[in-house]
Amino acid sequence: MNRPAANIKTLKIDGRDVTARPEETILEVARQNNIFIPRLCELKGLSTVGACRLCLVEVKGSNRLLPACVTRVEEGMEVTTSSERLDGYRKAILELLFTERNHICSVCVSNAHCELQSLAQKLGITHVHFPYRYPVVAVDASHERFIVDHNRCILCSRCVRVCEEIEGAHTWDIMGRGIDALVITDLNQPWGSSESCTGCGKCVHVCPTGALSEKGRSVAEMLKRRQFLPYLTLMREDRE
Amino acid sequence: MATGALSDFAKPAPPNQDKRWRLVDATMRRLGQHPRGLIETLHTVQEAYGYLDEEALRYVATSLRVPLSRAYGVATFYHFFTLKPAGEHTCVVCMGTACYIKGAPQLLDTVKRDLGVKPGETTSDGKVSVLTARCLGSCGLAPAVVYDREVAGKVTPHGMREHLAQWKTP
Amino acid sequence: MTPEELEQISESEHEAQGKFAHRVNVCVAAGCLSCQSQSVKDALDKDITRRGWEGRCQTKGVGCMGLCAEGPLVSTDNGTMYKGVTAADAPEILDSVESSPIERLLCPTDVPFFQRQKKIVLENSGIIDAERIEDYIGSLGYGALIKVLTEMTPPEVIQEVVKSGLRGRGGAGYPTGLKWSTVAKAAGPAKFIICNADEGDPGAFMDRSVLESDPHRVLEGMLIAAYAVGASEGFIYVRAEYPLAIKRLRTAIRQAERMGLLGTSICGTRFSFRIDLRLGAGAFVCGEETALIASVEGKRGTPRPRPPYPAQEGLFGEPTLINNVETFANISPIIRNGGDWYAKIGTEKSKGTKVFALAGRVQNTGLVEVPMGVTLREIVFEIGGGIPEGRKFKAVQTGGPSGGCLPAELLDMPVDYESLARAGSIMGSGGMIVMDESSCMVDVAKYFMDFCMTESCGKCVPCRVGTYQMHRLLESITQLEGTPKDVALLTELCDLLKNTSLCGLGQSAPNPVISTMRSFADEYKAHVEERRCPAGVCGNHRNSEEPA
Ligand SMILES: Cc1cc2nc3c(=O)[nH]c(=O)nc-3n(C[C@H](O)[C@H](O)[C@H](O)COP(=O)(O)O)c2cc1C
Ligand code: FES
Ligand code: FES
Numbered sequence: 001m002n003r004p005a006a007n008i009k010t011l012k013i014d015g016r017d018v019t020a021r022p023e024e025t026i027l028e029v030a031r032q033n034n035i036f037i038p039r040l041c042e043l044k045g046l047s048t049v050g051a052c053r054l055c056l057v058e059v060k061g062s063n064r065l066l067p068a069c070v071t072r073v074e075e076g077m078e079v080t081t082s083s084e085r086l087d088g089y090r091k092a093i094l095e096l097l098f099t100e101r102n103h104i105c106s107v108c109v110s111n112a113h114c115e116l117q118s119l120a121q122k123l124g125i126t127h128v129h130f131p132y133r134y135p136v137v138a139v140d141a142s143h144e145r146f147i148v149d150h151n152r153c154i155l156c157s158r159c160v161r162v163c164e165e166i167e168g169a170h171t172w173d174i175m176g177r178g179i180d181a182l183v184i185t186d187l188n189q190p191w192g193s194s195e196s197c198t199g200c201g202k203c204v205h206v207c208p209t210g211a212l213s214e215k216g217r218s219v220a221e222m223l224k225r226r227q228f229l230p231y232l233t234l235m236r237e238d239r240e
Numbered sequence: 241m242a243t244g245a246l247s248d249f250a251k252p253a254p255p256n257q258d259k260r261w262r263l264v265d266a267t268m269r270r271l272g273q274h275p276r277g278l279i280e281t282l283h284t285v286q287e288a289y290g291y292l293d294e295e296a297l298r299y300v301a302t303s304l305r306v307p308l309s310r311a312y313g314v315a316t317f318y319h320f321f322t323l324k325p326a327g328e329h330t331c332v333v334c335m336g337t338a339c340y341i342k343g344a345p346q347l348l349d350t351v352k353r354d355l356g357v358k359p360g361e362t363t364s365d366g367k368v369s370v371l372t373a374r375c376l377g378s379c380g381l382a383p384a385v386v387y388d389r390e391v392a393g394k395v396t397p398h399g400m401r402e403h404l405a406q407w408k409t410p
Numbered sequence: 411m412t413p414e415e416l417e418q419i420s421e422s423e424h425e426a427q428g429k430f431a432h433r434v435n436v437c438v439a440a441g442c443l444s445c446q447s448q449s450v451k452d453a454l455d456k457d458i459t460r461r462g463w464e465g466r467c468q469t470k471g472v473g474c475m476g477l478c479a480e481g482p483l484v485s486t487d488n489g490t491m492y493k494g495v496t497a498a499d500a501p502e503i504l505d506s507v508e509s510s511p512i513e514r515l516l517c518p519t520d521v522p523f524f525q526r527q528k529k530i531v532l533e534n535s536g537i538i539d540a541e542r543i544e545d546y547i548g549s550l551g552y553g554a555l556i557k558v559l560t561e562m563t564p565p566e567v568i569q570e571v572v573k574s575g576l577r578g579r580g581g582a583g584y585p586t587g588l589k590w591s592t593v594a595k596a597a598g599p600a601k602f603i604i605c606n607a608d609e610g611d612p613g614a615f616m617d618r619s620v621l622e623s624d625p626h627r628v629l630e631g632m633l634i635a636a637y638a639v640g641a642s643e644g645f646i647y648v649r650a651e652y653p654l655a656i657k658r659l660r661t662a663i664r665q666a667e668r669m670g671l672l673g674t675s676i677c678g679t680r681f682s683f684r685i686d687l688r689l690g691a692g693a694f695v696c697g698e699e700t701a702l703i704a705s706v707e708g709k710r711g712t713p714r715p716r717p718p719y720p721a722q723e724g725l726f727g728e729p730t731l732i733n734n735v736e737t738f739a740n741i742s743p744i745i746r747n748g749g750d751w752y753a754k755i756g757t758e759k760s761k762g763t764k765v766f767a768l769a770g771r772v773q774n775t776g777l778v779e780v781p782m783g784v785t786l787r788e789i790v791f792e793i794g795g796g797i798p799e800g801r802k803f804k805a806v807q808t809g810g811p812s813g814g815c816l817p818a819e820l821l822d823m824p825v826d827y828e829s830l831a832r833a834g835s836i837m838g839s840g841g842m843i844v845m846d847e848s849s850c851m852v853d854v855a856k857y858f859m860d861f862c863m864t865e866s867c868g869k870c871v872p873c874r875v876g877t878y879q880m881h882r883l884l885e886s887i888t889q890l891e892g893t894p895k896d897v898a899l900l901t902e903l904c905d906l907l908k909n910t911s912l913c914g915l916g917q918s919a920p921n922p923v924i925s926t927m928r929s930f931a932d933e934y935k936a937h938v939e940e941r942r943c944p945a946g947v948c949g950n951h952r953n954s955e956e957p958a
Contacts, residue, residue, distance in 0.1 A: 050715035051869045053910045065909055070715045092906050096875035130879050130899065155868065170307035174710070174868070175316040177693070179878045181868035186308040187294055188316075196308065278708035283650065283689055310709070317710040317867075318691030320650050337613030337807065337843045338769035340857055374694065374861070375612035377619075377652060379769035379841075380441050380478025380776050391444035 011077040026068035026079055027055055037081050038090055038119050040208055041156040042069040045229035047165060052156060054090050054119070057081050065089075087123060094120050095128045100179070101135060102151040103209075109222035110210030116154060117209075137182070142192030145215055146204050148183070153211035155181055159203035166232055171197040183211075202228070252302050255295045260288040264296075268303055275306045278314055282321055291322045327362040327369035329407045332386040336375030339383040343396075347383055348372070350397040354404055368407055411670045411677050413556045416547060423548035430468040432507040433487040436495075437536060438471035439478075439622045440654050441615075441776075446497070447482035453500035467507065470545075473623020475536035476524070478615075479775035480517060485536070493517035522792040523774045528755070530763050531739045532779045535623035540658050543665040546626040552671055554745035555633050559677050562745075567638040568594060571741070573749025575761030580606055580697070580734030581812065581838050582914075583760070583827040589731065592721040593639040596729035603636050603644035603683075604725065604732045606702060607655070610694035611810030612861065614841030616765040617735035619777050621648065621655035624739070625662035629672070629685060631738030634745060636683045639731050644683060647702055649690040659687060694811070694865035698913050699724075699732045701867065712867045713913035734839065736765055756782035760826035770807075770843035773798050780825075787821040790844055801846040805929070809838030811858045811865070812918035814925025815851060834925040836918070850945035851930040852937055856884035858922035866915065873916030876907045880923065887934070888948040890941045897934055901927070 009020050013035050020029040025048070030037050041052040048069045056065040060078035068081070080086070097103075097116060105111050137150035160172040160183065171194050175184045185194040204212040205224045213222040251273065254261035267284040271277030281304065285296045292315050301311035315321045333339075333347050348359065351370050355363050362369040378384040381393025387403055427433070436442075436451040454469045475483045480493035486507050492515040495503070499515060506512050519525075529535075538545040546552070558567050572587030593601060605628060609617040621628060632644050648656055663685055666672040674682040688706050695701045696711040703725050705711040724730025740762060744752045756762050760782040766789065769775045773795030780789060790796070790806055797803050805815040814835030816823070823829050827837050845854065863877040880903050886892045904920035904927075911917045927934060936942045943949060 049869070050912060051871070053870050053872055053912065056910055067715055067912075089906060089910050092902070093871050093910065096871055096879065099879070100875045131882065133878070154871075155874070157869075164307075171309060173307065173309035173313035175313050176868070177317050177710075178864060178866040178868040179874055181874070184309055184312060187297060187312045188309075276706075276708040279691060279705065280688065280708075283691065306708075313710050314708070318693050320690075320692035335612070337810065337841065337857070338775075340612075341770055341843065341845055341849050341854070373651065374610070374692070374865075375614070375651075377609070377615035378441055378444055378478075379613050379615055379767060379843075380481075381444065382769060382775075384444075391440070393444055 009073050009075045009077075011073050011075070011079065013079045014081055020073040022073065024073055026057060026066070026071050026073060026077075029073055030068065030079075030081060035081055037068050038123065039069055040115060040119070040154065041158065043158050043162075043206055043226070043229065045166070045233040046158060046161045046206070049157060049161075052154075053093055056086060056089065058083060058086065091123050091125055094123065094125060095130055097154050098128050099130050099132045101133070101137065101153060104151075107219055108152060108210040109213045109217045109219060110152070110224075111220040113220070113223055114210060115208035133179075140191050141215070142190035143194075143197070143199075143215075144192060145199065146191065146201065147213050147215055148185075148191055149211055149213070150182060151211075152209045153183060154209060155183065156208060157183075158206040158208065159183060159212060162202045162206045162229070166229070167198060167200050167202050169196050169198050169200075172203060205229075252299060255299050261299075263288050264300070265303075268300075273304060275304050278304055278306050278311060279318070282315060286321055291325045293323065324362075328367050329388055330369045330371060330386070331404065332371045332373050332376075333359070334374075334376045334378070334382070334384040334386075335372045336379060336382075338375075338379035342382040344383045346397050347385065347395060347400055350400050351404070354401055368404065411552075411556075413560060413677075416552060416556055419544055419547045420550075423544045427468065427548070430466060432467040434467065434469045434503060434507065435472045435475075435485045435536065436469060437473070437475050437481060437483045439474040439535075439619055440652075441474065441478035442481035442483055443654065445481040447495075449497045450482050450484065450495050450500065453497035454503065457500045457504055461504065463504070467504065470539050471541070472537060473535040473540050474532075474619040474777055476527075476532070476778065477517065477774060477776045483517065483536075484515075489519065491517040491519050521795075523776075523778070523795065526784075526788065526793050527779050528763050528781050529779050530743050530752075530755075531620060531627075531736055531765050532623070532777065533743070534627065535619065535777075538624065540623050540625055541661050543626060543662065543669060546624070550746060551626055551742075552630055554742035555630050555637075555671065556677060557745060558634050558637055559679050559681060564594060564638045564640065567634060567745070570745060570749040571638070574740075574744045574752035575749075575756075575759075576737065576740055576744065576752065577760065577827065578734055579736035579740070579764065579839065581809070581836060583837060586733065586737055589721060589733070590635060590638055592719075593641075593729050593731040596722050598728045600643065600726075600728050601639060601641040602725045602728060602730040603632050603639070603641045604699075604702065604706065604730060605632055605644065605646040605735060605738055606697060606699070606732055607646055607648040607652075607735045608690050608694075608697040608702065609649060609652075609735075609839060610697040610865075611812075611839050611841045613767065613769055613807075613810060613843045614839050615767045616777060616840045618652050618655055619767075620735050620739050620765070621652070622658055625655075625658045626666065627742060628659075628735055628738050629662055629666055631733075631741035632685060633672070633676070633683055634741050635731060635733065635738065637681055639729075641731065642682050642684070644685045645688050645706055645725075646685060647688045647690060647696070647706060650692065651690075656687065656689065663687075693867075694861070695867045695913070695915050698915060701913070702732065703730065710867070712869045713915075715912060736840070757824065757826045759828055764825070764837070764840060766840045766842045768794050768842050768844070771797055771801065771846040771848070772844040782826045783824045785822050785824055786816060789825065789842065790821070794844065797844065797846050801848065803844070804847050804849060805845045805851065805854075807835075807843040807845065807854070807922075808841065809836035809921070810841050811861045812836055812914065812921055813838045813841075814921050815845070815854060815929065816925070817929040819929075834921065834928060836921070848945060848947075850888075850943050850947035851926040851933050852884065852943070853888050853945075853947045855923045855926045856881065856888050859884050859919070862915065862919040866919075870910075870912035870916060872907050873911045873913075873919065876903050876911075876916070877919055879903060880907075880920070884923070887937050888943070890937060890943065890949050892938045894938050897927075897938055 055068040058080040
């Protein structure tokens, strides 16, 4: 893509000079430059929602923390992606996620392949200092090939978005609100009885945790393949 | 939006002969049969039938070309909508700030004790549904309760007990 | 509709009303209606017929007179006001219009509650019949619209609003003129106006009252805004819990359409504007502007990150101006009297008046409109008449679930945006709940956290799980089972939610906790260190004595 140089923004991320196209977000630019910013709801190829709040960064001149996944770059911006304060917030947010449902890694199909788990390790979380909630939520194995286990769901809405935006089926959505929210298929019916599900499995592969998995996997066996997503997005853009 | 696809789209027939579906159809027509008319249409269904059941959700969703899961998501997001039929009578206790500090919690306790139901529930005989509201805008009359459709102000547990007893006797 | 026609309607309305020797106004806003004021009005009408006074005495159903707790309220044209009127009192009231007032029902109007108010937004409330557009026109209604359409360019209108210094009455206090000019400058094939009538703060009823008492004023404000920013379609997002307001708005829209004040080529100009209603469905978060937009679009009312702001990308992706009911209600007086006139009222940074819904443990509950900058003490003790039953004042809560509790030490603080923010609260939409020593401040904090938890949309993690955790901690403290460690965790979560939540709901959810921890630290201490509730509210057994 040959754009005039005037359309290139220069900014600093963690003291490094980087360049970016104006429509890019801080997170995208950081990723291109191998600067790590934690995130869970964002996934390349899907729309952004700014919901998990893990990607919050400090921007010089702004008294608020800004979500890197939705904040566009600006000329001369000075971004800090890691600090004691940011890491403290990120750990607290991850801890809150661990207390919200029942995340028992040792028996999870996604053990060792889970984005939640690996972020917690990376940020050095050794224990959770908020009380656990232990909700009673269901496991739905009615689909012939897939399972949804609400105990592991973090409500990132990636499944909802991939199903609507890429597959075009809109089988998934979220019901209820607040702490009682749940992902659902169709009219909150067993996944296996869904009329709109095409069985494509995209939702399973974008799910960051063990909430969505393929049947027949035992502990730590559920490897997710995400390569299809940027490819599909690219194919669409070319067609348009 | 591809208009070609739209013209191929056939609006489903109402689930049954009930005349109230005409009201629902009228609302959908007024809003151009557009997905963005979902909430307004659900309001009409709830007004006509008292609640939203699966059949109604399915009919509205398919008529407006809204994905089923989105219709369900919307219906359960807004507390004004209910998926279960209400009792013969409803008793709405305001739990807004003014009512709260003027004794609404005691009113709820009274309901719980007298009827054995919590907010959002209906007595087992189907007589009374108990709901709570977030401020009825009648704070000047706190604590406020709505019995069926009538707002009562400065309600005491005693007055409430009498009102509920009236409903319980057939 | 031409200026001349409007003038004509106004004159014939004055003439029609002037034919009556007497007039009796009955409040038929929601507060009084729920005390059977309609039957009072019916009884008056019946007695007028019985007396054959049809051409002599007019009864009028009017909007809120302010003192909602004393309803039904009735006023007569000689300035007398009656409270607690029943249908049986009708004959006596009609007798009194030609003789001396009825002592038994008299509601004195020479008291601070009425004298200290300054009515701009509420100037017609309690005076005109909300269901008749002619009555509004007879009170200078739609004159401001005609003025902008015939004499002013859109930039001039915006300039006048900028000059007035008006700030948004929906909570945040964003300068209205600035918002208007942003939307005016934004490019888009279509622009929208939304009136935020969601009034979600539990304990606030100002917007409801304005909509029920003077709906045309809000329509006129929206029309002027639409002309100023170049919008052709508007929505009023009103709570479904306000059926009367909805009904009167529908009537008002129909009347304005019939008179050619809404629709295409308004007043023969090229300006066209339509207004439609959208009903809320019981979600506080839908007061937040991006959630409100999602809701108008028929979706789950979840907020999205800003920017882009609605002024750039709002409803259906187009530039959208969102203002609160009271903000719009201020517009026509500003246009009529000029921005400079408005800017003379209030304080340096907070101009004009503010309507407050005064409720809770205070003598006079109801609606009051006061100039910005009066002190809390004046509102609570002079206008509000102080605390009933000789009890002691403890705190006044402003801003609802996003606000804070202000203790007695702050009573002499002027009420304006900056002072309230400095004190750890916010102006909010105008709910003001007075509490006395019978309220426990930890319990109040728990109450608001319960509210925020159930109203959290669930999209972002800090708000969804954080409010749950904070509520659980407050629950255990109010069960007298909390520890000092719980208070420390609460403090940590306050900081987290404030700084990391996606929208205003989560960001301000800690405010009631922070403000009570600051001003009533000893109460928290008593709960966790001595396992004692000083107000006697908390514990395993709620005292279920009858409320006074
Ligand atoms: C959680 C939340 C609830 C809100 N509720 C309301 C409301 O009920 N009414 C209102 O006018 N503004 C409400 N607001 C403020 C609006 O987002 C917005 O700022 C306002 O409508 C703008 O109008 P104004 O500039 O005239 O104040 C709320 C904001 C938040 C964050
Ligand atoms: S990745 Fe930005 S908020 Fe989740
Ligand atoms: S708090 Fe109950 S009516 Fe407002």
